[in-house]
Amino acid sequence: MKRFLIFLLFLGLTLSLSFAEDETISLMINAQPVTLEQPIIQTEDGRFLAPMEEFFTALQIPIDELPSRHLSVFRDNIFLKFRPDYPLYEVNGREFRWINMPTMRDEVIYIEIDMFIKYMDLGYSYNSEERLLDIRTSRALDFYRPESTAQKQVPSIRTGLRYSIPSFWLRQEVGYGVTLQDQTIAIQFDRLPPNETGLEDAIINYLADPARNITLLDPLPKRSLKLPLFNAIVAPYQRPLGPTDDPLTYRYSQWGFFELSGQYFVANLESNINDQAYLIQLFDDILASVESNTYSIDSLSEHYVEFRNYSLFRTFISSPIYSNIRTAGELTFRGNIQSNVEYLDVIVQKGKRLFEYQVPVTYGAFDEAIPIPFGLGFHQVTILLPEGLDTADDYYLEEDSRTLLKLSVINRTLGESLLTSSSKLVNKDHELVQEAIQDIPTNLTNHAKAELAFKQLEQFGVSRNDTLEQLLADGTGNSKAIASVYTSYLRAMNIPARLLQTRNGIDYFVEFFSNGKWIFTRPYQYVQSPVAMSRFFDVKKPTDIQLDLLDY
Incomplete structure (x- = not known):
């Protein structure tokens, strides 16, 4: 981090931001007072800039310096990457433009906290009279947030779907939710068993399952929900938790049923919050955000x-x-x-x-x-x-x-980089591979280096060993293993090389790229008879047998 600060000082990073009149702003994190060595600054448009390193340390948010001179911040599966001297920042690979770019003040980098709060499970309030900035993490947040509050997208492990929830919700055993004092919200998704007669019957069978204790719930009118990917049927219930004349003693449940990609799914939201309209809107928003985790690249x-x-x-x-x-x-x-x-x-x-x-x-x-x-x-x-x-x-x-x-x-x-990389069959970084090619001069042509590496195969014998590791362990192997080790030699010298096999998978060959063309070799046959290398190295590719390119 110090190297980065020196780099910024060398650049003389200065940005023209207008600040409100300097007055001390007090900071609290989760109701605990926190003192920073450098003051928090409020801009004239009401936003807050905080000393970057102290701010992240106080919130226990890790920050790393990357070789590209970017800074990477991670929290709750959200990565933000930015360069303090660059007008854009990245959130999980997408670029956005700073409203107020980072700035230097008293040789300290200051960053705008609003964009971090927008994407991470943080929230804050500001008391202008007391000049008190109160920052809270998800464990201390109120339920109600402005409509503009960012949502985070999460996977449903049980179903293979993904959906969006309020950014301050946490992962729970079977889904996501939030708990504050004696109030809770919880959401979970599941798959319904196949039903040949349709979704309506699947719903009846699901709700009739004694494990769901539907008989203990009071049913409310069902409703239909038309969404971009599917139409959902929502079945709401309320569960009395105490005297029925006290609305605070009800637990409100919603089951949403839908069909997607030929499968039936159910989502369930439960809460004891006394705000049915809010819970209905919240559930509808979550259902509307559902997507399948099956993608085309x-x-x-x-x-x-x-x-x-x-x-x-x-x-x-x-x-x-x-x-x-x-x-x-x-x-x-x-x-x-x-x-x-x-x-x-x-x-x-x-x-x-x-x-x-x-x-x-x-x-x-x-x-x-x-x-x-x-x-x-x-x-x-x-x-x-x-x-x-x-x-x-x-x-x-x-x-x-x-x-x-x-x-x-x-x-x-x-x-x-495909044909110069290691793969499942090729390991160019193996210690014995590196040792075998270390004395081959680097100033030779690819063809000359490949020829010297081919001669290294004389040390091996023939056996049923099928893998490169087995061959390097005891010095013997079959056609596949020997072709794999020769390909490893070539790629270790940064020579593009590929494996070929006969259609029946018995014989394996190697081609390498030199001077604009592919050179065909027979490494296994050379190990069988290492007397005349010219018969096996840089030879004509056979036309009487079918050769298939392996998965590299």
Whole structure:
């Protein structure tokens, strides 16, 4: 952070903002007085600027300096990224323009707090007479917020849907909600069992389930709700909690039923707040925000979805990960997971193109750069648990039951890194791969370097070992393993290379790119008979057999 401050001072960052007359503004956070070394400033348009580092520290909001000189702020699954000397900031990958840009005052960076409160679970009030600024986090907020209050979009883990809720609501065991003193609001979504006779019968069967205790509720008139994606049927009830002449002793329940993507769903909102009109409007707004988490990468939809396995396996991601995160050929993926997970499978897709990768996990920790290989534009990244673990029981709209996380990525590099990256079959960063190519001069042509690497294959023998790891462990392998290690050698030297296989999957070959063309090689056949390299290196591609390009 100090490096960044020096950088800004060097630039001489000065912005022309008009401030109200300097008077001390007192600060309270969750009803506790907080003293900052630098004063809070009020602009003439009534907004507040706070000393950035002190403000975030007081609110326990982490802030990181990125190599790009951006600052990244994270809270409640919302990432804000900005440069204090730049007129735009980003919220989960989308750009917005500052109303009041950050400014320097007494060699301290000041930022406008309004935009952070807008997107994070914070709220504030200001007493102009006492000059007291009261900031509250979600645990201390009142229920009622202005209509302009920002909503945050959250995933419904049980259904594979997503919806928007007030920004100060918190994740609960089966859904989201908020609790303050003796008042609560809770929302949850679920899927209805298939019903061949239609939604009406599905509703009857659902409400007739004794587990829902509908017989203890007083029914209110049903209503229909026409929404952009579906039509919903809302069945409201009220549950007496005490004397029936006291309206404060009722618990108000709403069930909303709808069909989406050929499946039936139900949403349930319950509250003991004595404001039925507010609860109806709130429920309608939540239903109107429902979207499916099934995306086409070409639809420009942004998404970040944590599936049930994410919490089930105690996953925590410490590197910035969010919807439409911008990358330059790779995505930093760092964090922790349950210690019995040995690796994570990764699938990167762009349209119909697919790339597979594995992230190693050591004692529950992972730190890997995932290749984003298909050049400029949107990619979809899916993180999955390895096979063989006891994963979540329910499936989400055709998702693999091993799915941990899905997010969208916007890659900013024009060139494709696909054929120079590690993959599920290729590991260019393996210690023994790096050792094998370390003495090959870097000033040679790609063809000459590939030839020297090909000669390194003489050390290996033939066996049934099927993977690169097995081959490097005991020095023997089959056609697939030997082709994988040669491809790893080439990509470790930044030479574009690709794997080919016969249609029956028995024989594997390798091509590398040199001087504007693809050069065909037979690494396995060379290991079988390493006497005349010219018969196996830079040879004509056979036309009598069908060759398929592997998944890289």
